[in-house]
Every structure is written in C-alpha cells, then in structure tokens.
Amino acid sequence: QKEVEQNSGPLSVPEGAIASLNCTYSDRVSQSFFWYRQYSGKSPELIMSIYSNGDKEDGRFTAQLNKASQYVSLLIRDSQPSDSATYLCAVKNYGQNFVFGPGTRLSVLP
Amino acid sequence: EAGVAQSPRYKIIEKRQSVAFWCNPISGHATLYWYQQILGQGPKLLIQFQNNGVVDDSQLPKDRFSAERLKGVDSTLKIQPAKLEDSAVYLCASSLSYQGNQPQHFGDGTRLSIL
Numbered sequence: 001q002k003e004v005e006q007n008s009g010p011l012s013v014p015e016g017a018i019a020s021l022n023c024t025y026s027d028r029v030s031q032s033f034f035w036y037r038q039y040s041g042k043s044p045e046l047i048m049s050i051y052s053n054g055d056k057e058d059g060r061f062t063a064q065l066n067k068a069s070q071y072v073s074l075l076i077r078d079s080q081p082s083d084s085a086t087y088l089c090a091v092k093n094y095g096q097n098f099v100f101g102p103g104t105r106l107s108v109l110p
Numbered sequence: 111e112a113g114v115a116q117s118p119r120y121k122i123i124e125k126r127q128s129v130a131f132w133c134n135p136i137s138g139h140a141t142l143y144w145y146q147q148i149l150g151q152g153p154k155l156l157i158q159f160q161n162n163g164v165v166d167d168s169q170l171p172k173d174r175f176s177a178e179r180l181k182g183v184d185s186t187l188k189i190q191p192a193k194l195e196d197s198a199v200y201l202c203a204s205s206l207s208y209q210g211n212q213p214q215h216f217g218d219g220t221r222l223s224i225l
Contacts, residue, residue: 004152032211043201043216044153051211088152095209097166098143100152 002027004091004101012107019076021104023089026070033065033072036088038103044088048074079108112137114217116202122223128190131220134183135204141165143214144177144187145201153201159185160208189222197224 003026013019021035032051036044050056050063050072062075072091076083086103115134123129135142140161145153156175157167162182170177174193179185189196199221203214 008150032213034213036216043199043219046213046215049211049213092211097155097158097208098214100154102150102152 002091002099004089004099006087006089006101006104008102009105010107011104012109013079015079015081015108015110017079017108019079019083019106019108021074021076021087021089021106023072023074023091023101024070025072025089025091025099027091027093027099028067028070030067030070030091030093032092033063034090034092034098035061035063035074036090037083038086038088040085047087076106079106081108081110084108114202114204114215116200116217116220118220119218120221120223122225123192124225125194126191128188129192129222130186130188131200131202131222133185133187133202133217135185135202136215139204139206139215140182141205141208141212141214142179142185143203143205144185145203147199147201147219149198156187158208165208192222192224194224197222 035048038044048063064073089101142159144156147153158165159179177187199219201219202217205214206212
C-alpha cells in the first residue's frame with residue numbers, strides 16, 4: 001500500500017514568516033511530486049511540481065525534494081493571510097496513479 | 111483554455127436514491143480521474159480513464175458506483191443506491207496522459223449530501 005504522510009496541522013505562522021510544510025512517501029521509486037493548495041470549499045489547485053532532487057523556486061514558493069530520504073517539502077516565504085489553506089502533497093510514478101496525502105492545514109495570522 | 115467542467119455543484123439526496131455526476135475534461139486531455147474527498151482527508155481515487163478505457167478502478171465500490179467515458183471525452187459517475195457514507199465531494203481531474211510527469215487539473219467538484 002503506497003502511502004503519503006503529512007502533518008494534519010493546523011500549522012500556524014505569523015504574517016511575513018516562512019511556512020514549512022512536509023511530506024513523506026513510502027514508494028521508493030516515485031518519480032513525480034506535486035503540491036496542491038485547497039481553499040475551504042474549493043478544489044485543489046496546482047502550485048508546484050518537482051521531479052529532481054534539490055530545490056525548485058517559483059516566486060514565494062520553494063519545493064525541496066530528497067529522494068534518498070523519501071521526503072518532499074514546500075516552503076512559503078513572506079506568508080500572507082491569503083496563503084491560509086490546506087496543502088496537499090501528491091506523489092506519482094510513471095504509468096501509475098497519483099497518491100495524495102491527507103493535507104496540512106496552514107493558518108497565517110495577521 | 112477552459113478548465114475541467116463539472117456539474118452539478120451541489121446535490122442533496124436521501125439514502126438509497128441514485129445520483130449522477132458529469133465531467134468534461136480540459137480539451138486534449140486523454141486521462142480523466144474521479145476522486146472522492148471526505149471532509150478533512152485527501153482525495154481518494156475512484157476510477158481512472160485513458161481515453162475511453164479504464165486504467166484503474168480498484169478502489170471503486172462496484173456494487174453501487176459506476177462510471178463511463180464512452181467517447182473518450184466527457185464522463186459520468188453514478189451512485190446507486192446511495193449510502194450515508196457517500197457524503198463527500200466528488201472531484202474530477204484530467205491530465206494530458208497518465209504516463210510521465212504531467213500534473214492533473216481539477217474541476218470545482220460536486221458536493222454530495224446524503225440525508
């Protein structure tokens with residue numbers, strides 16, 4: 001059974017701080033990793049994808065992947081109240097399905 | 111580019127009734143997914159289509175759920191008869207292909223409440 005684990009939260013950070021969201025996965029041969037943001041009552045929205053070890057930056061978001069440790073993270077710099085949402089980690093291997101974690105609820109306090 | 115379209119947005123039915131959801135994926139996307147998302151949980155895959163063929167339906171409760179994508183474009187998911195535990199958001203997503211690294215994109219979902 002392939003699993004993706006995340007802390008459910010809530011993770012509370014003050015406005016302007018760095019929010020760090022973590023995800024671990026069980027399938028060692030996973031190839032693709034995605035972060036989705038889901039506002040309450042809305043559908044998941046793709047934020048970042050990462051495929052190689054290391055960091056990938058897009059604006060205020062940085063995804064970090066360490067395949068040896070089976071660990072992927074998302075950093076949000078200069079957190080804003082509008083970043084308050086649930087963040088879903090999804091993992092995929094070629095020709096196989098996406099497996100989602102339970103999500104981490106982030107609350108950015110003004 | 112138009113996104114994934116789903117309807118209806120909300121549905122309330124009584125247990126043992128039937129219900130159907132419709133999804134139209136992003137144009138050109140060969141892979142279509144149906145997910146069930148229960149409050150506080152991540153999306154759980156119900157069924158995956160590649161064009162008009164089923165790739166994975168291992169988690170679909172086949173005694174009550176069915177889905178089709180007859181012409182390889184839009185898709186319908188049906189529940190008959192509904193149970194109380196089917197109360198959830200049903201999300202449709204699509205991607206260019208299930209091979210490789212393409213991400214999937216979600217529709218707005220259908221929120222189903224069973225009374």
